[in-house]
Amino acid sequence: MLGPPRHPPFDPSWLRRTADLRREGTEPSRGGWRQVRVGVWLPTDTDATLSVVDRHAALVHATALSHSSGDRLEFARESAAAVWGMPRITPWPRIVRHLVTRRGVSGSSVLRPYLGGEAECSVVHGLRVTSPARTVVDLARTGTLEDGVAAADHCLRHRLCTAEQLSAELALVAPRAPGRTRARAVLELADGLSMSPGESLSRVQMFRLRIPRPRLQVGVFDTAGHIGDVDFWWEGVVGEFDGHTKYRLPPGVSHEEAGRVLWSEKKREDRLRRQVEVARWVWADLVRPQRLLTILGEKGIRPERRSTWIDRAHRSGSV
Structure with missing residues (x-):
């Protein structure tokens, strides 16, 4: 059973740079536009239709647009999840995560490095993001059980990845690495027959209640x-x-x-x-x-x- 149609990933073509708008004779600060990040705007009528996952995806795309090497950043964790359109139970963060494989990479108030192993990335609407399976495992290791299960259920239901791919990603994590136990629990609880984040959270609470x-x-x-x-x-x-x-x-x-x-x-x-x-x-x-x-x-x-x-x-x- 496939379940409801998957909400398409956020379309970054709605985003506009300040300089481009002004060249066209539009001053976005006068109304009709919401600033997603410094120098990047979204029409307010479009903004009003966005889901919470789309809002975080918009922030990720706006960050890439405003960064000098945005096309080379590899987005991970919650940021990759939003770009893929994965749901979340807890509130979305106000920062953007990108994958780094060595220590010492500095961040900013919005763009933060996430230290992890090398990943094979996919390109979604021009952004390099960790694969669905890798994203789920990273979320499960660093976040809550409910967010991990909601993301895993969604990926299995919409065939973004398979249970075998999730297990293969987990196998790459060192046995005593932080969060591995929780990631294993997420994979044990995940079920592609779950039809919504509410059903995912229901099962997590049932598990906790025995x-x-x-x-x-x-x-x-x-x-x-x-x-x-x-x-x-x-x-x-x-x-x-x-x-x-x-x-x-x-x-x-x-x-x-x-x-x-x-x-x-x-x-x-x-x-x-x-x-x-x-x-x-x-x-x-x-x-x-x-x-x-x-x-x-x-x-x-x-x-x-x-x-x-x-x-x-x-x-x-x-x-």
Whole structure:
């Protein structure tokens, strides 16, 4: 299952330099433009449509434009993730990371070196960035478990890389290198059937709470046929993330069409509840994991005495 279409990477053609705009008779500081970095601007109407990942990607591209050797920089970690369009759970940083393989490389208030091993880079919209697999492993080693899993899920779902490529990148990391244990955990938890960052965070919190590992995107049927694929499945219980958006309406629909969509969704929900117990939660329940624990406990899904999510041979240290 491929899941929803992948959001295309940020298009840097929207960015303009101050000098170029002024040559055309436009003074960006007078309105209609947002300064992404000193000397690089973005139209405000375009800026208003950007996602949070696009905003960081814009900063990365603007940094390359304003740097004397921007075409030779190799962007890594969060910066590479944004250029690839990978999601993130925690806030995006206000700095840009580029890969260096030796110590002593200075940085600036925005552009910071990341010391790491040599990487085979890809070119995305003119920028040199670490490969998706290398980016995921770097994120997993240096960041949070939830950010690593969200990025890994996204890459597997959209076939930016394979599980084998992720494992091969991890194998290049020295056994006692900082963050290797967390990176191993990310690879163990990653699943290309996860359809959104919210589902990724749900699984991370289930792992931390020692909730039994669910199956993902399981089809539920009744005598009338296929009801739908559910986010999480335990025997006799399904879990659905983001209950407050279960009645999704396409933009611009008429009142009549909206009514038909809502009625169809209600009938689906009724059919589902006649077959299984249904647990629903929203983002606020995930950032307060005890809420998720309560929601699942009310449906009979309770913590295991010992987590079975990760092979014990790989368990060492905190993740």
